[in-house]
Amino acid sequence: MSSTSQDAETSIDLDLASDGELLREYVIESREHLSNIEQGALILEKHPDDADTLHSVFRSFHTFKGGAGFLNLVPIGQLAHGLESLLDMARQRKLTLDGERIGLLLRGRDTLKQFIDSIDDQLTGAAPPAPILIPTGDLSRQILAAMTSEPNSAPASPPPEPSAATAPSTGGTVKVETSKLDSLVDMVGELVIAQSLVAQDFGPHAAANPQFARNLAQMARVTRELQRVSLSLRMVPIRGVFQKMARVVHDLAAQQHKEIQLLTDGDETELDRNLVEELADPLLHMIRNAVDHGIETAEARAVHGKPRAGVINLRASHKGGGIVVELQDDGQGLDKERILAKAIEKGLAAPGAKLSDEEIFNFIFAAGFSTAREVTDLSGRGVGMDVVRRNIERLRGRVEVSSVAGQGTLFKLVLPLTLAIIDGLVVTVGGERYIIPTLLVRESFRPRAEMISTLQGRGELVNLRGRLIPMLRMGEHFGVKPAAGTPAEGIIVVVQTGAALKGLLVDGLSHRQEVVIKNVGDMIRHRNASIAGAAILGDGRVGLIIDVNALGNLPVAHVAQAANN
Amino acid sequence: MKAEDCSIARTPSSARPGKYLTFALGGESYGIAILQVREIIRPTAITPVPQMPPHIQGVINLRGKIVPVLDLRTRFGLATPPSNDRSCIVVVQVKTNESAGALTGLLVDAVDEVISLSEKDIEPTPDFGFRLDTRHLLGVAKVGAKVKILLDLDQILGEETQAQV
Numbered sequence: 001m002s003s004t005s006q007d008a009e010t011s012i013d014l015d016l017a018s019d020g021e022l023l024r025e026y027v028i029e030s031r032e033h034l035s036n037i038e039q040g041a042l043i044l045e046k047h048p049d050d051a052d053t054l055h056s057v058f059r060s061f062h063t064f065k066g067g068a069g070f071l072n073l074v075p076i077g078q079l080a081h082g083l084e085s086l087l088d089m090a091r092q093r094k095l096t097l098d099g100e101r102i103g104l105l106l107r108g109r110d111t112l113k114q115f116i117d118s119i120d121d122q123l124t125g126a127a128p129p130a131p132i133l134i135p136t137g138d139l140s141r142q143i144l145a146a147m148t149s150e151p152n153s154a155p156a157s158p159p160p161e162p163s164a165a166t167a168p169s170t171g172g173t174v175k176v177e178t179s180k181l182d183s184l185v186d187m188v189g190e191l192v193i194a195q196s197l198v199a200q201d202f203g204p205h206a207a208a209n210p211q212f213a214r215n216l217a218q219m220a221r222v223t224r225e226l227q228r229v230s231l232s233l234r235m236v237p238i239r240g241v242f243q244k245m246a247r248v249v250h251d252l253a254a255q256q257h258k259e260i261q262l263l264t265d266g267d268e269t270e271l272d273r274n275l276v277e278e279l280a281d282p283l284l285h286m287i288r289n290a291v292d293h294g295i296e297t298a299e300a301r302a303v304h305g306k307p308r309a310g311v312i313n314l315r316a317s318h319k320g321g322g323i324v325v326e327l328q329d330d331g332q333g334l335d336k337e338r339i340l341a342k343a344i345e346k347g348l349a350a351p352g353a354k355l356s357d358e359e360i361f362n363f364i365f366a367a368g369f370s371t372a373r374e375v376t377d378l379s380g381r382g383v384g385m386d387v388v389r390r391n392i393e394r395l396r397g398r399v400e401v402s403s404v405a406g407q408g409t410l411f412k413l414v415l416p417l418t419l420a421i422i423d424g425l426v427v428t429v430g431g432e433r434y435i436i437p438t439l440l441v442r443e444s445f446r447p448r449a450e451m452i453s454t455l456q457g458r459g460e461l462v463n464l465r466g467r468l469i470p471m472l473r474m475g476e477h478f479g480v481k482p483a484a485g486t487p488a489e490g491i492i493v494v495v496q497t498g499a500a501l502k503g504l505l506v507d508g509l510s511h512r513q514e515v516v517i518k519n520v521g522d523m524i525r526h527r528n529a530s531i532a533g534a535a536i537l538g539d540g541r542v543g544l545i546i547d548v549n550a551l552g553n554l555p556v557a558h559v560a561q562a563a564n565n
Numbered sequence: 566m567k568a569e570d571c572s573i574a575r576t577p578s579s580a581r582p583g584k585y586l587t588f589a590l591g592g593e594s595y596g597i598a599i600l601q602v603r604e605i606i607r608p609t610a611i612t613p614v615p616q617m618p619p620h621i622q623g624v625i626n627l628r629g630k631i632v633p634v635l636d637l638r639t640r641f642g643l644a645t646p647p648s649n650d651r652s653c654i655v656v657v658q659v660k661t662n663e664s665a666g667a668l669t670g671l672l673v674d675a676v677d678e679v680i681s682l683s684e685k686d687i688e689p690t691p692d693f694g695f696r697l698d699t700r701h702l703l704g705v706a707k708v709g710a711k712v713k714i715l716l717d718l719d720q721i722l723g724e725e726t727q728a729q730v
Contacts, residue, residue: 528617
């Protein structure tokens with residue numbers, strides 16, 4: 001930043017009027033990248049070969065550059081480009097990130113932060129609109145020099161062991177009791193509520209007072225970040241489970257004289273520690289099924305023109321606030337006819353019923369259902385998939401299956417990221433509000449009167465696009481007088497309960513909200529199994545979380561008795 | 566606090582000398598051991614829980630904790646006095662078999678005072694035979710001319726958490 005800079009420094013002119021919204025997003029996004037770069041640089045200082053971190057920091061600079069190019073923020077783009085190139089070379093092992101280069105990364109990051117801060121100031125009105133001029137010439141030259149000069153003899157180190165990349169120790173760890181973590185998460189949850197209450201109550205005043213508005217926004221940001229961080233403390237990568245599965249596949253394949261290859265993807269996907277533990281069992285079961293029933297013997301595969309070695313794909317990824325674990329095999333697929341025949345035999349389906357593939361495949365999740373011709377050591381006892389489904393549902397997740405005959409089967413587990421928080425749909429019934437886990441909600445709609453028919457004068461069914469779904473009047477069930485007199489005045493929320501769907505009739509949908517799940521205590525739980533827990537809503541009042549599965553399984557007699565109480 | 570063994574072979578009076586918080590309930594005066602009381606709060610918005618017996622009023626948010634609220638008056642079948650603005654929720658913490666130290670809110674008509682009871686103030690619960698269920702009582706205490714009924718919260722709340730539908 002000295003005056004020796006001879007380059008004509010480019011300044012940034014912001015077009016606040018037309019780009020305001022985009023710039024705001026860019027600033028928010030950039031702040032995340034800035035912190036990612038900073039953390040990453042610190043990790044790289046200790047482990048210059050940590051491929052994951054290298055890549056993540058590289059991506060951050062890349063995104064920075066992309067956004068800058070789009071918004072025509074030339075100097076930011078140039079600087080980010082330089083740093084990105086430097087990292088790219090490090091990624092390709094053309095140079096080593098020594099202390100000096102790490103220092104450059106950090107200085108570059110600080111300069112980028114100055115830009116972002118200035119843009120932010122103009123956006124919020126803290127600074128008057130003016131060209132932003134922050135010298136980058138010196139830095140750019142140093143980056144260029146760092147890329148060409150070779151202080152170390154490169155390539156410095158052999159490719160890192162996978163284990164080195166998997167366990168980047170970030171400067172020591174602290175063991176903490178989980179109960180302390182839980183209470184931290186609890187308190188942060190309270191903070192989020194308190195913050196949203198303050199924002200709600202004083203939001204209107206903010207318009208008149210920019211300083212206040214900024215502070216409010218800052219508080220919201222910090223609170224969200226705090227929540228994210230506190231939740232991430234409990235997060236571990238799913239890698240451990242995947243590794244366990246690799247071993248299982250290996251052993252089982254050998255035992256059954258099959259050739260099977262397990263490919264995993266996304267094993268760095270993080271989820272709640274408890275979930276990882278709970279996930280192992282159902283996954284193990286499904287893997288066994290895939291090996292046992294899914295993948296054919298090498299000979300059979302050869303006959304069908306498939307490669308001799310079967311492939312099982314295990315994938316994990318984050319999706320829409322949850323985590324998706326997919327288990328795909330390229331085996332023989334599910335036998336639709338046999339499943340249907342078995343379902344009819346067991347009285348689960350009416351003979352001659354027209355069922356979709358999805359509905360037929362869902363029968364495998366029914367209790368005591370197994371089509372395996374012979375019981376093997378591993379599976380085929382018919383106690384498999386229903387246990388898997390129950391386990392997954394206990395984790396507030398759901399399992400889906402699809403299959404193509406001769407080509408394989410795909411199981412998809414959709415799980416929440418954590419057991420501590422759910423994404424909830426807040427519904428209203430009378431004056432009460434209940435929370436339904438969004439993950440289980442398939443759709444919601446306002447029924448027309450003719451869509452609803454009764455069964456033996458008691459049970460009600462709603463006809464949704466030709467599919468008959470049992471309907472449950474929440475108000476009646478819970479002894480609350482609904483505001484909607486007839487179903488046509490209310491909303492039906494279709495939820496997944498096990499393999500079946502259920503329509504819950506409520507008065508209306510209020511909003512979606514992430515809620516921290518709290519225990520309601522034995523006193524309540526012993527008396528009403530359909531209350532999964534409770535959560536504090538935005539106004540500080542308690543909302544009850546509905547366990548839609550228990551709600552579905554409640555025998556009619558029980559409901560009648562409860563109604564009499 | 567009582568010793569654990571008291572609940573097994575209950576002596577007619579297991580009330581210990583010490584400090585008790587007294588409160589009004591349906592025209593009568595009751596007392597609970599002060600050591601079990603965590604705090605006293607103004608009535609707040611209670612969220613009703615479906616399919617509960619009438620004496621479980623619902624749950625409240627106590628600074629982020631979900632606390633069930635019991636209406637002792639309904640629980641004991643006492644008369645309902647006209648509502649007043651002195652009613653309170655007494656939050657107590659009692660060890661039950663499953664949850665160690667769960668909080669419970671007790672809805673009372675009015676909180677009176679904290680009294681010190683010595684051994685001579687406390688009398689065993691009179692035996693009413695079949696006409697009165699005295700399992701929930703620790704004893705009675707004479708304070709001046711008045712009688713305070715001492716409640717066995719361990720017993721009352723223990724039953725609540727075990728109760729099945």
